[in-house]
Amino acid sequence: MPDQPTYTGNPNSHPPSSFSTNLSGTCLCGSILVTIKDDSLFDSPNGRGHLCHCANCRKVAGSYVSSNLAIEKEKVEIWDQKGTLKEYEDWATGSGKCVVRKFCGNCGPIASYAQASPDKVILKMGIFPRIPKPEAESFALHRHDWQGTHEGVAQFEIARGGKKLGE
Ligand SMILES: [Zn+2]
Ligand SMILES: [Zn+2]
Numbered sequence: 735m736p737d738q739p740t741y742t743g744n745p746n747s748h749p750p751s752s753f754s755t756n757l758s759g760t761c762l763c764g765s766i767l768v769t770i771k772d773d774s775l776f777d778s779p780n781g782r783g784h785l786c787h788c789a790n791c792r793k794v795a796g797s798y799v800s801s802n803l804a805i806e807k808e809k810v811e812i813w814d815q816k817g818t819l820k821e822y823e824d825w826a827t828g829s830g831k832c833v834v835r836k837f838c839g840n841c842g843p844i845a846s847y848a849q850a851s852p853d854k855v856i857l858k859m860g861i862f863p864r865i866p867k868p869e870a871e872s873f874a875l876h877r878h879d880w881q882g883t884h885e886g887v888a889q890f891e892i893a894r895g896g897k898k899l900g901e
Contacts (some may be wrong), residue, residue: 737740738764741863748864759862765816768861771809781869783859784894788873790824794835794843794858798878800857801868802846810855812836812845816851819844860887874899879890 739758740747753776758769775782783803791800812819820839824846827833831849838844846856859865869889871877874889889899 745864756793761838765818766838767813769811781867783868784870787873787876803857807855
């Protein structure tokens with residue numbers, strides 16, 4: 735297990751170059767530590783990760799959108815340092831397939847495992863000190879009308895890779 739990372743709350747004080755091989759973050763209480771081992775989190779021309787506006791992600795995030803990264807399971811390590819990691823089986827999904835939602839029992843969301851894509855883990859990016867520019871938005875049909883747009887970020891009506899908004 736790596737040392738407990740210490741970061742300021744300001745993403746701009748952590749240059750992308752400091753995450754050239756990996757990115758670590760913790761939940762709010764510090765119990766759960768997550769490391770992503772990937773060497774192109776911040777230098778992919780199209781961005782990495784996605785913003786999801788689906789109702790389930792909104793509830794989990796406690797916000798109008800969730801910042802997510804779907805990534806190969808083998809690139810991610812999750813340490814449950816104080817035994818607080820819990821899970822919720824979410825069957826109220828559009829696909830009808832289960833999404834296992836992992837969260838810190840003390841403080842908040844960590845990751846999801848979707849039956850529909852068994853080789854990936856979907857990380858909740860708010861726990862990391864800096865979040866890559868997302869490459870896409872999913873459930874863009876469910877955006878609130880007061881939200882601004884993100885230039886260069888693909889908007890899918892519902893699922894990523896599906897029909898694009900306005901097409
Ligand atoms: Zn916690
Ligand atoms: Zn979602």
